[in-house]
Amino acid sequence: xxxxxxxxxxxxxxxxxxxxxxxxxxxxxxxxxxxxxxxxxxxxxxxxxxxxxxxxxxxxxxxxxxxxxxxxxxxxxxxxxxxxxxxxxxxxxxxxxxxxxxxxxxxxxxxxxxxxxxxxxxxxxxxxxxxxxxxxxxxxxxxxxxxxxxxxxxxxxxxxxxxxxxxxxxxxxxxxxxxxxxxxxxxxxxxxxxxxxxxxxxxxxxxxxxxxxxxxxxxxxxxxxxxxxxxxxxxxxxxxxxxxxxxxxxxxxxxxxxxxxxxxxxxxxxxxxxxxxxxxxxxxxxxxxxxxxxxxxxxxxxxxxxxxxxxxxxxxxxxxxxxxxxxxxxxxxxxxxxxxxxxxxxxxxxxxxxxxxxxxxxxxxxxxxxxxxxx
Numbered sequence: 001x002x003x004x005x006x007x008x009x010x011x012x013x014x015x016x017x018x019x020x021x022x023x024x025x026x027x028x029x030x031x032x033x034x035x036x037x038x039x040x041x042x043x044x045x046x047x048x049x050x051x052x053x054x055x056x057x058x059x060x061x062x063x064x065x066x067x068x069x070x071x072x073x074x075x076x077x078x079x080x081x082x083x084x085x086x087x088x089x090x091x092x093x094x095x096x097x098x099x100x101x102x103x104x105x106x107x108x109x110x111x112x113x114x115x116x117x118x119x120x121x122x123x124x125x126x127x128x129x130x131x132x133x134x135x136x137x138x139x140x141x142x143x144x145x146x147x148x149x150x151x152x153x154x155x156x157x158x159x160x161x162x163x164x165x166x167x168x169x170x171x172x173x174x175x176x177x178x179x180x181x182x183x184x185x186x187x188x189x190x191x192x193x194x195x196x197x198x199x200x201x202x203x204x205x206x207x208x209x210x211x212x213x214x215x216x217x218x219x220x221x222x223x224x225x226x227x228x229x230x231x232x233x234x235x236x237x238x239x240x241x242x243x244x245x246x247x248x249x250x251x252x253x254x255x256x257x258x259x260x261x262x263x264x265x266x267x268x269x270x271x272x273x274x275x276x277x278x279x280x281x282x283x284x285x286x287x288x289x290x291x292x293x294x295x296x297x298x299x300x301x302x303x304x305x306x307x308x309x310x311x312x313x314x315x316x317x318x319x320x321x322x323x324x325x326x327x328x329x330x331x332x333x334x335x336x337x338x339x340x341x342x343x344x345x346x347x348x349x350x351x352x353x354x355x356x357x358x359x360x361x362x363x364x365x366x367x368x369x370x371x372x373x374x375x
Contacts, residue, residue, distance in 0.1 A: 001047040001104070010115045013215030014043035017058065022048055025055045029063065032216040034223025039063045039263060040169030042109040042215060049104040054096065061093020064217060068263030069095055072340050073351055077107045085341075085351045111261070111339050112354040114165075114174040116144075116213050119206050122178055123147050129185040131196065137243040141221040144209040146243050151184045152200035158254045158375050160368065163204040163244065166226040166320065167218045168211030170261030172337045175354040177205040177259065179361030191369050198372060202251060207240050227258075228316075230323035241320075248324065254375050255368070256324045256332040266343040266352075268301045268360060270294075271334040273325035275310030276317075286331050286374045293370040298363040300345050300356055306336070331375070 005016035005027065017026035025045075031038040041057065060069055069090035074097045077083045088097040099106065126149055127134035133154075137146040162180065164173035184192055184201055206212060210221040218225050224238045233241035270291050273279065291303045315322040325332035337360070341351035350356075 003045060003047045003051075003053070005043055005045055007041075007043040007215065009044075010117060010213055011113050011215050012042050012044075013038075014041050014057075022051045022053045025053060027055060027057045028059045029057060030215070032211070032219040032223060033214070033221060034219055036223070037064045037216070037218040037225075039065055039068060040110050040215060040217040042113050043107070045101070045106045045108065046104055048101050048106065050100060050102070052098070052100050054098050055108070057095040059093075060090065060095040065263035066093070068339060070264075071266070075109045075112055075351075077109075078103050078105065080107055083109070083112045083354065084349055110169065111171050112175065114171040114212075114354075116206075116209055119147075119174065119209065119212075122174075122181065122205060123149070126181045126185055130187060132185060135247075137247055138239060140208075140210045140239055142210040142213070144213075146207075146209075146240055147205065148244070148247060149181065149203045149205070150200060151181075151203065152196040154200055154251070156196070156198060156200040158199035158372075159202060159251050160199050161202045161248060161251075161253050161256045161324075162259065162364075163207050163257075163320070164259040165205070165212065166207045166240075166258065167260060168208045168214075169217035170337075172261045172339070172352065172354070172357040173259040174205055175357035176335070176337065176361035176364075177203065179358030180364055181205070181361075182358075183362040183365045189365075191365055195365065195369050195372065199254075199368075199375075202247070204244055207244065227260075227320055228318045230320050231318045245323075248328070253324055253328040253332075254330050256321065256328075256330065257364070258320045258332075258334045260334055260336050261339055262336040263339050265305065265336070266338045266340045267305045268335070268337050268342065268352075269303070269306035271307045271321070271336060272309070273315060273321050273332050275312065275315035276322055276326040277313060277315070278326055278329050279312065283325075283331055286371055287333065289374070290331070290333075290367055290371050294363060294367040297366045297370075298360055300342055300352075300360060301363070302344055 229238035
């Protein structure tokens with residue numbers, strides 16, 4: 001049976017240059033719309049059971065974040081349920097990995113995928129829970145629904161917003177969302193019950209369904225990087241941001257968390273909004289308290305390594321957290337999770353994983369509870 005490589009499915013991305021020999025399978029990642037970005041890959045291989053396979057992604061060195069390949073390990077599955085890390089080497093601009101598959105079907109990805117089918121299943125499950133409302137804010141350029149889940153009373157004192165997957169290839173962000181939503185809809189959870197007495201959560205689990213389906217790293221269907229559209233979004237170019245921002249203005253925002261993944265840094269960390277004009281000592285105190293509490297709640301989170309802190313007055317308001325922080329005068333943060341393993345709390349088999357991402361999402365509920373008095 002000949003080996004075949006395919007990525008013509010929800011979230012798939014790879015081009016097969018040559019797979020005539022299992023010992024030299026040559027691949028390339030396709031670019032996002034607009035041509036600027038590429039790094040996400042996701043594909044299946046058939047016909048290679050018990051054969052030694054050497055796979056090469058030949059254009060890895062020209063990707064958006066080549067540092068992301070350093071100490072990186074590809075994610076592999078043989079049933080699409082269990083995903084593990086496989087030894088990977090990056091040298092001379094090429095990503096190499098070997099495998100002898102135990103069966104005729106294997107899946108490979110940059111990180112554990114989260115398909116639109118999984119998104120639909122999550123939305124269906126959560127929207128059926130008590131105290132949850134589902135609203136379609138409108139549609140994307142490809143005609144997909146922009147789904148918003150509200151958990152709690154819309155008349156609550158506080159409005160807490162969280163969004164994920166502005167960058168579609170950052171699938172760990174939606175695994176994080178799954179953990180958060182499951183925790184917020186557990187009526188037997190005492191922390192959840194207490195929070196919902198004071199706060200309503202507005203959650204967009206997937207900001208970029210078009211880019212997710214198309215297998216992009218960072219852009220929507222027309223090539224817009226959504227996290228650079230917040231100052232002036234449009235229905236023609238960035239309806240995803242336009243619709244969500246419009247709803248934020250309708251509800252108000254008292255706390256915002258935008259969930260992402262970082263290709264290069266092997267850490268979970270928070271990027272704040274110190275560069276906005278309205279930054280204050282009280283906001284710094286709350287942000288520090290939130291981060292320190294989250295670190296105590298979940299050892300996978302840390303506060304030492306992250307992005308450089310922006311100087312006062314240098315914020316880019318095209319970015320979600322900066323726009324929200326300045327317009328609503330509220331705490332707004334960006335959570336970054338790794339594509340690699342965490343340097344401080346490594347897991348040799350799974351690395352940073354879907355399960356650990358979900359666990360961090362569940363920990364967010366406790367961290368919010370710990371600063372509720374200051375919001």
